[in-house]
Amino acid sequence: MSYQKDCTTIYTINGHEYKVKAPALFDSKTNKQIPDDKLDDDAVKIARQMYRNDMGLISPKDLKKYRSKVGISQRDLAEITGLSPNTIALYEAGEFPTIANNRMLKSLFSNDDVLKEYLIENGN
Structure with missing residues (x-):
């Protein structure tokens, strides 16, 4: 079994660090984060949008x-x-x-x- 909870991850994009708090998947027995393509991609998208906003880039x-x-x-x-x-x-x-x-x-x-x-x- 697994469960979802918010997790904070730091992403580095072109030398800029972004702290993203987003849902992630965890193992119910070990309470360790487990990969989930959709949730992981969503967190990366958030970090990339933060970078766009900082740099004034079109989306x-x-x-x-x-x-x-x-x-x-x-x-x-x-x-x-x-x-x-x-x-x-x-x-x-x-x-x-x-x-x-x-x-x-x-x-x-x-x-x-x-x-x-x-x-x-x-x-x-």
Whole structure:
């Protein structure tokens, strides 16, 4: 048998430490933590979001939300930004953008005129 309880774990991401308190699975007999892919992944996601917040990085959710708002595909966004479609897909899957790419994407998100100019230039 096993049970769940909150557990504090320290994650190090690019030299930054994050203390995450999240549910974890424990063995009822030994009271030792046992691996659980879902719970472990959830804790890692929390740490990664803390890092994004500290670094001012766009999140996968922000990227998807922007594309949905303006009605473009990953391929369209890649073409607009000059990034590869694989890069856009990786960012949406949770990879951290480079500082330069993050800056460019945040500028695009905050200024719809850039997107409008691109669409006009390409006849869309």
